[in-house]
Amino acid sequence: MIKMKFTKAFSTALLCSIASVPAYAQTEPDNDPATADNQSAGDDDTIIVTANRRAENLQDVSSVVQALDSEQLRRDGISELRQLQVAVPGLSIANQEGNVEIFIRGVGSANNTELGDPGAAPHLNGTYIPRPRGLGVMFYDLERVEVNKGPQGTLYGRNALAGTLNIITAKPRLGEFGGYVQAEIGNRSSYGAEGALNIPLGDTMAVRAAGYYINRDAGFHNASTGAQARNLKPAGLEENYAGRLSLLWEPNDRLTISLVGDYGKETGTGYPGANIFGAVTATGLRPEDLDLREVVYRGMQGDMENELWGIQGKISYDFGKFGAELTGSYRSVDFYQANASSDGIDYPGRDLDAIQYDNFSNNFWQTESQSQVYEFRLFANESERFRWNVGSFYFNEDQAVGYLALADRxxxxxxxxxxxxxxxxxxxxxxxxxxxxxxxxxxxxxxxxxxxxxxxxxxxxxxxxxxxxxxxxxxxxxxxxxxxxxxxxxxxxxxxxxxxxxxxxxxxxxxxxxxxxxxxxxxxxxxxxxxxxxxxxxxxxxxxxxxxxxxxxxxxxxxxxxxxxxxxxxxxxxxxxxxxxxxxxxxxxxxxxxxDNMLYAKISTGHKSGGFNDSFNGSTIPEAYSPEKLVVYEIGSRNAFDAFGRRAIFNLTGFYYEYSNQVFQDLTCINLDETQTPPVCNGYSLVNRNIGASRIYGAEAELKLKLPAHFALDINAAYLDTKITEGVVADARAQDFDAGGESPLVSLVGNRLPLASKVNLSARLSQSFDIGSGRFDWQALLNYRSSFFLSQFNESDIVFLDGTRQTALEAGFPDLQKGFVTLNLGVGYSIENLRLEAWASNVLNQEASQKALVGSSLNIRFLNDARSYGLRARISF
Known part of the structure; x- marks a missing residue:
């Protein structure tokens, strides 16, 4: 009934929106010099994407795809992967101990260990990446980044349950010698460089070499006063470098061969998190009233090193009415981290001198992965009435993983x-x-x-x-x-x-x-x-x-x-x-x-791979859990029209998700003593179970306007309503170790999915005009996210095994992230081959939690990037 009511209401709104837009014919290029002067550089309406495994105009794609090219990313102040969510409503990206976790419209997976897989599939140049560690060092010399929302089960397949994120690197250009060098400096002692060189090798071959370096920190501070501990460097310091070599060969108009090899290395003090449990229980303050970046470090110096490399190859041949494509990829990841250990965060009234700094409790992580992806595809050419794709896909990954948690003192x-x-x-x-x-x-x-x-x-x-x-x-x-x-x-x-x-x-x-x-x-x-x-x-x-x-x-x-x-x-x-x-x-x-006006409707499905659980002698833990499944009903329209004498875009999409066989983590007995009557459990562990189901519905709208006086306005808005409809789990927040680790059962029915804001808005206002012999531009990118929960418990009260009740705040487990605004600013001046830029990201210095780990005496927050600003110079040749 809810689905029928929503579909009917949205269909009415959709038809009304189209009826209100004049059905203009395709406009011819404007040759009036006065009008043309109002167009900023790069104002070409055509945005090419590959969401359907073929190059096509974004306005011809019957789904929600957001694409940002390298120039737009730079102007937006988006210098690393997590910052994409500022420009893409409905997207959430967090980083826990090097694991990049991507959620789209509340769907994703926080289980990126060997026990599971991502729920939103990351890709590099269209090739699936199984272990999204180190994606940040691929974020340079790009052509664009595409975020495809909703399940992509048929064309992209593996673990594209929530959608795909595709990082597309710049390709070699035939017959053209050129490139760029870029240097930047910013606050928090950050500096970096980037560059690329395109070299033609005759008329049919070209190579492109690109490199990248960055030294920065995440804005965390060491609040320790102990003699040894106060010299510890905080988590989040990083020094990264990477290189990429691409080759393109087109010996004739039918055959194309490309190779891309890349290498990257991340080093530093490890990915930062902050345990706020002690601060909340000691003060009764909510997380937004505390400074989550003031961390009390102790014990060992945090240390991280991640080395990754890969090679991709593609052979394409045009047979006339159809084409063939063979792709292959090999990727290697070698990750090690000794956590930057802490005694929580500083808070009002805390006696920092009374802390036991000689405490070396710590966590160590190690991941090695070697993966191969091969795909063979036949496809009809674009001129055909029936444009088909048929193909086969093969994936193999060998991993070796290690984890050690030590308790000291x-x-x-x-x-x-x-x-x-x-x-x-x-x-x-x-x-x-x-x-x-x-x-x-x-x-x-x-x-x-x-x-x-x-x-x-x-x-x-x-x-x-x-x-x-x-x-x-x-x-x-x-x-x-x-x-x-x-x-x-x-x-x-x-x-x-x-x-x-x-x-x-x-x-x-x-x-x-x-x-x-x-x-x-x-x-x-x-x-x-x-x-x-x-x-x-x-x-x-x-x-x-x-x-x-x-x-x-x-x-x-x-x-x-x-x-x-x-x-x-x-x-x-x-x-x-x-x-x-x-x-x-x-x-x-x-x-x-x-x-200029298209209506579409479709039903699509997607799955996320199942996996297995840890096993213990005598336990009742299920060995494996099954794949999750998503069925999505979607209707929408894509519209182009004239406004203010210029071409404008308005797109509207509505969707309804049926999410079944959903995996929730549940506490399960691992040591059952059957010699007693009744049997007694002497230990519990978190396991993955297919015990949940959810429904999701919402709408997304996109508006692009070119305004008088050289202004442009882009607005992307998303409304999302999520509800868990099945799911009873043990409440890990109330784990009782006097009872062997048992916890009370709690129903999740009626709760919202984690990381799902009801309202998410991104608005970009920009302007570009000539000054002297160059061109000046500025822009402001504003993002609003309404409140969201960080766990499936939705900050509900806790009822312990003995019947006592506490609010989540009293027990140390608030998990509501209040709504917040993020603002990015940028200005630039281009003259001939030189471009100068100044940028500021998270200008308001909003401190927002992007992920939480919740357990007994544990409420660890992983935050957004703190305010950053700086200057950048770029020379193209």
Whole structure:
């Protein structure tokens, strides 16, 4: 009923909007010099995109596609990938420990580990990228960036559930020698350079070399006062560089061969996040009343290094009525990060001098990925009445991933968590057919279908490190330190990942020590259990030191200098596999009311790949979860008309989503003691389950006007209403560790999807005119996002297992990001081959959360970029 009412209401609005627009014929070029002078450079109406796997005018595409070319990105002050959301309503991009997470209209995925895949598919030059780490170092010497909203299940396929983001690099140009060099300097001690050189090699071949360098920080500050900690550099400092070499060969008018090779490296202090839980519970203040960039760092210096490279190739041949295209790609990612550890953020009344800065609890991440993508496609040429695509797609990825979370300064005992998988494989193949048929010169029918089969496999270890070491009179327990100055874990360099046969205390001690590549300066683990590992003393070596003295432990007598008892826990074996297949399809129609006015309607589907969960001995965790599915109903119009004597654009689209088999993370028992009646669970873990469903509806509008006095106005607006219709999960905010980690169940029904603002508006006002012998331009890009939630809990009250109730704020879990405005400004002056620019991004210095990690005593925020401004000079030749 809701869908029928919405469709009827939107259809009425759509027809009214078209009826109010005069159906002008295609306008001829204006040769009047007075009028032409009112046009700014680059005012060509034609924007070419490849959303339908062929080059076509954006106004001819029956879907919502936003494209920004390199010049527009530069003028908008968009210098890195996350800032795209300022210009594209409905788009959200966050970065968690190097994982780029893309959401479009509230649909996406925060699970970018080996357990899952992105929900909005990133592409480079039309080729799928499975691990979107390091996308930022591809953001230079671009032709354009395209954001295609809604599922692209037939043509793009793999994980294009929410849509696609396609970064398209500048191509070599035949018969033309040229290029540019660019340098910039900005606030927060940032500086960078970029350049490209295009070299023709005869009449049929050209190469293009491009390079990029940037040194900047994310605007976080170290609020620590401890002697060692105050010298730590905050997270978010980065020094990145990259290079790209492209080759184009067109030996005749039928054959085209292109190659693109690229290399990039990110270094710095790691991607920043801020745990606000302690600040909220201590002060009762909401996040917007705190400074989330004032972080209290401690322990180890944050460190990150990400090296990536790839090569793409494409061969195209025109047979006359149809063409053929073969593409292949290989990409490699090698990522390592030691987190910049913190004790939360500073807040009013906090005694910074009372903090235990000698705390080296930390998280370590490692990801290696080698992926191959191949596609063969046959397609009809544009002159044909039936423009079809048929093709096959193959994807293979080998991953190796490592994660280690260390706890330091524990009161007693010791516990850490490691998940290291040296062998992870994903494989997918698909076959598809898609086409557009001209029924008449005005009516076109659309249709497509795609069959996909996928399988995944994973082998490694996952679970806890634990040391329980007894003192005098078998008292419990001695503390252990791991991760102090100089520590590095082995992770993927472990000599052994087979724990199935390790059932002795000596074997477990050896396995724990093998997890350490370099022991920290003040670590005690090897000192305490080294004698167990080498067989010289099964009770280990009792070590007592002031920094591990909990005030009541004494080394026992009579155990050869060892402990009175030793219990050691190591991770479990992890073996996971899954296999699934699915079919995506689309049907639709386009109708031209006039050469400048088109109506369209279509139904399309998309899937996101399933995956597997961590496994634990005796647990009830399901081994795999199934693909998510989206069905979208869409109607819209695309219109060009004359306004103020110039060509203008007005587009309107309405959509309704049925989101099924949706994955939510849920707490599930991992250690069930069935010897008790009834059975008792002694441990829980977050797992992925297909337990949700949602409905989404909304509308998007686009208006482009060229105004008198050299002004131009572009407005993109989106309205989005999301509602979870199925989903009951354990409330991780109320996890009770006295009950083995159990949490109360909570229904998500009626909640909004995370990151989904109801209203999102982007408006760009620009002006360009001649001054002297050059041309001056300025522009302002304003973006408004209404409030959105950062988790599926929607800041609901928390009801604990004992029946007590707290508001989310009282418990430390506010997750509402209030609405905010972002403003970017830019000015430029071009004279001959020189261009000078000044820019300012996030002028109002809005501090907005783009992602939250929520768990027991955990509310980590990942923020937008702080205010940045600077100067840039560019010479073209």
């Amino acid at each position: 524990g009161y007693c005992c010791y516990s850490a968590t490691e998940f290291t998988m040296p062998d992870v494989n994903g494989e997918s193949y698909a076959f598809y057919a898609d086409g557009t048929y001209d029924v008449t010169d005005r009516l076109r029918l659309l249709g497509g279908i795609r069959y996909t089969e996928e399988k995944k496999y994973r082998y490694g270890i996952g679970g806890n490190w634990a040391l329980t070491l007894g003192g005098e009179d078998y008292s419990c327990c001695f503390a252990t330190r791991v991760g102090t100055e100089g520590f590095r874990p082995n992770l993927l360099d472990r000599p052994n990942f087979d724990v199935t046969g390790i059932d002795t205390l000596q074997g477990r001690a050896q396995f724990l020590i093998e997890g350490i590549k370099t022991a920290g300066l003040r670590d005690t683990l090897i000192d305490q259990i080294g004698a167990i590992a080498n067989g010289t003393n099964p009770n280990g070596t009792c070590t007592s030191r002031p920094d591990i003295d909990n005030g009541f432990m004494q080394c026992p007598t009579g155990f050869d200098g060892g402990f009175s008892f030793v219990n050691l826990t190591i991770p479990d074996q992890q073996v996971g596999q899954s296999k699934f297949d699915f079919v995506d399809w689309r049907v639709g129609m386009e109708y031209d009311l006039s050469p």
